Amino acid sequence: MKKVLILTLWAAATAACAQSDYDKSRATEVYAPVPRAVDTSGPVPSDAVVLFDGRNLEAWEAVKGGAAKWKLVDGAVEATKGTGDIRTRQSFCDVQLHVEWMTPAVPAENAPTGQARNNSGVFLQERYEVQVLDSYKAETYVNGQAGSVYKQSVPLVNASRPPETWQTYDIVYKAPRFDAGGKVSEKARVTVLHNGVVVQNGFEIEGPTAWIGQPPYESHGCAPIRLQDHGDAVRFRNIWVRPL
Numbered sequence: 001m002k003k004v005l006i007l008t009l010w011a012a013a014t015a016a017c018a019q020s021d022y023d024k025s026r027a028t029e030v031y032a033p034v035p036r037a038v039d040t041s042g043p044v045p046s047d048a049v050v051l052f053d054g055r056n057l058e059a060w061e062a063v064k065g066g067a068a069k070w071k072l073v074d075g076a077v078e079a080t081k082g083t084g085d086i087r088t089r090q091s092f093c094d095v096q097l098h099v100e101w102m103t104p105a106v107p108a109e110n111a112p113t114g115q116a117r118n119n120s121g122v123f124l125q126e127r128y129e130v131q132v133l134d135s136y137k138a139e140t141y142v143n144g145q146a147g148s149v150y151k152q153s154v155p156l157v158n159a160s161r162p163p164e165t166w167q168t169y170d171i172v173y174k175a176p177r178f179d180a181g182g183k184v185s186e187k188a189r190v191t192v193l194h195n196g197v198v199v200q201n202g203f204e205i206e207g208p209t210a211w212i213g214q215p216p217y218e219s220h221g222c223a224p225i226r227l228q229d230h231g232d233a234v235r236f237r238n239i240w241v242r243p244l
């Protein structure tokens, strides 16, 4: 009888102890706010803003003014020499951005080299360029090759595909913050996946990207995404963005 009592007490104590751990575990559980559901069954996440789906350039305008004049070809849009950069009509701050791009074939003889080898670019907030370039078995300064934050950050690897092959950029971007005096209080950060491979891992952007020099940050708000007309027939397709 005594043995049974001891066993019963031991079982009760064990149960109480287990209950106690369960209660402790509940203290760190969070139930709200509940994340919104995003449907990912389609080609584009359900909460994405589609910027270009091959049909028209309604979401874009020419930086020079007026409608975007890049030409539509086979469900893509092609940077059209002399028409200038294009930018989204809508402004964005923190985003996840998906862009697909393709550089044209290069001739076997006298192929363009360096920065002339089919250059374009994706500018975040019109100021910070993730370089688009044919960097497949092609050399240039490494902080200017495909996947670089232009003149600031060399890509971790070269994930480039050959010309005439579609490539992807998936960019996670946190916009810079500025204090009341207009001074940068938190620099922009960017993570870039090139063809699914991380090439920029939370790089802290130093300021606007420039060909010459290193300009400092200047205070700005949300701003368009811009694509570069560098005079080369680089194509883009399937462009969508998720404001974060």
Ligand code: MG
Pocket: 119, 120, 121, 129, 131, 132, 228, 230
């Ligand atoms: Mg460029």
